[in-house]
Amino acid sequence: MEFEFSAEQQQLKDQVRRFLADRCDRNAVRAVLEGEQPFDRPLWKAMGELGYLGASIPEAYGGLGAGYLEACVIAEELGRAVAPVPFGSSIALAAEFLLMAGTEAQKQKYLPRVASGESIGTLALVEGTGRVTPASIAASVVRVGEHHSLTGCKTAVADGDIADFAVVAARDASQVSASSPRISLFLVDLQQAGVKRSPLATIDPTRSHAQLDFDKAMAEPLGEPGAGLAIIEQVFDRAAILTAFEQLGGADRALEMARDYALERFAFGRPIGSLQAIKHMLADMYVSATLARSNCYYGAWALSTDAPELSTAAATARVSATQAYQHCSRNNIQVHGGMGFTWQFDCHLYYRRSNLLAVSLGPLSGWEDRLIKRLSEQRAA
């Protein structure tokens, strides 16, 4: 049994960690936090040049074709560095939508530029609060001659202000039955006249979000008509595993920060890390992070081998990593005491990111539900 990343993958991980220590230190993250720029474009370009963005994109489409295990390792390091880059939108989602549902021409057109970092993609799905259901999607596409025309409004679109194109879920006028609207996916160039972008304030300013208003924007069908939600479900399984690694990296770093602070901070004449109340809190954080790591490895194995239990593994990794990151980031602040609540200390960067990622692919409760449905199906089989 070799339930572990290979020596080469570990080397890649070390290499990415050194690269990010150099190129994505706290000043780089804070430049985005303070609103000086919406994301770290030079960092993103450099990652593209080094092949980090195209690790899981096949060579035929301009990627490295290295595989998903490599992408998992990179995602973990990005999470650790709370990197202000659109990895979740462009690599975990847009590229996966194209690979899953794109035509050969669409893959050829978009993927090489996604892999190089020249073009950024995202998913525009959500319209209001609450869960995404067919009824919650009002954006619609009509066919006008040879073209498709999209009208509607999408909110909380990650990287909506900086992305070059979006995968948009919309009602398909040609598929509509009034009682059960069918949702299709469309590729939409965001740099066109019919698209208005409005940046949105979120709990995590290091990852920019926007509202997108489409007014008769040109759209191109992606995947089978009416299959939109089914494709989203499949892509979310894959994206959830990459995101879980990002969460894992953040959880590990938050635990380390808390541990380091507990060693250096003295109170009552002793390091606070010698007090059992603090030690036990840290031990519980370690337990969460360790369970999440093991579950993430399960997800990585399933993703890299396209295992039949991919969906179970994805939900397992997702639930476990979400819980661990939220647990570690909030207790990291607690261990730091008042200093942890200052803008100056970095604890809040992890607290923000953990809570952003916790809902970025739909809420925890939805993934919990999905996990138990999958496990009870497996039990019946």
Next chain:
Amino acid sequence: MNFSDTPQEAAFRAQAREWIAANAPHELREQLATAGLGQPVLRTGDVLQAGKAWQKRKQEGGWACLHWPTEFGGRGATPIERVIWQQEEGVFSKLSSPFGIGQGMCGPTLMAHAQERHKLRYLPPLASGEEVWCQLFSEPVAGSDLAGLRTRAVRDGDEWVINGQKIWTSGAHYSNFGILLTRTDSTVAKHDGLTMFFIDMKSPGVEIRPIKQVNGQSGFNEVFFTDLRVPDHQRLGEVGQGWKVSLTTLMNERLSIGAGMSTGFAELLDLCCTFETGEGLAIEDPAVRSKLATWAVRTSGLRYTGYRAISALSRGETPGPENSIGKLVAGQTLQEIAMFALDLQGQAGILMDPARVEASARFQAMLLRSPATRIEGGTDEILRNIIAERVLGLPADMRADRGMPFDKIPTRTSR
């Protein structure tokens, strides 16, 4: 990233599987599979007798304590081969539970510290299950603070005279021998005045009284020593080095207890998929699914943490204190799951009669046994200390009795 055996491992697994298919007591499989926590209770007879028969059979086939050296009754198997054997043995390993402490903890201690002639005399019958061993460590005033124990051993020529009391001794009532940690010097710091021996449990001066537990069973005992005489050659390690010797035992305890522990999740999922709440199957309730998910990811997290440990073994690495998480997570989860399963059953959740209650009342039994899981072999709190200190590198707790001679340490009565 794969779950595959190496060719050698696969060959070993095939050999183990074939032997088990031909030799295991398959008639007991069903009863063992549905047995609750702790030592299984068999409808068809005494588990100790069935266990001894299986252990003897394994020994004859070369599968008992297979990681031990050949001269001590094993076959010198590698750690990964031992894991493969455990996986293949499956439910039949429950039959070996009466030997768990002896083989898992006393055996390694003897191997490291006993005289050569004693190893050759005692280890092979321990491996074959012909002789059962217990561990006499905890005392009424020395649990988590084990080094505070008070059982006295006083030298008298070539013998030691022992007086005192032990508690929580699993299986003392059917054990032939035991390893015994005593205080031989009260004037030095508590860790420095301890000495380890092994004793014959049938000796005059040893009295065993079962403890009636919360769940009505009696797996643990109190053991009293009144002028018990032990020859000096039964000493394990040097005089005053008993603490170091006991660490050999305790390290093995954590590894063997934490390995592959059940959390009760599989049983709970079964219950939820078949149990009618009155508003449909329990599993159809989103609130139930949400609760289950947390326990599902803990269970799977432990399984894959185990696989990572096996992978490390397979690469030749030694498992470390990080394996303390197994029992810590499993113990809490068992208790939570038991409570939730009772809650699902509504007011009838209190009933204990296996004939009338869902899942043969196993969750009710789990409720009443699970508090012990969180205490035995290192409490949740001690395990968190181990993780904090030995994995995360935090400082040891400050101790009021540090460096103080044992007989000067404050107690409830001296205060």
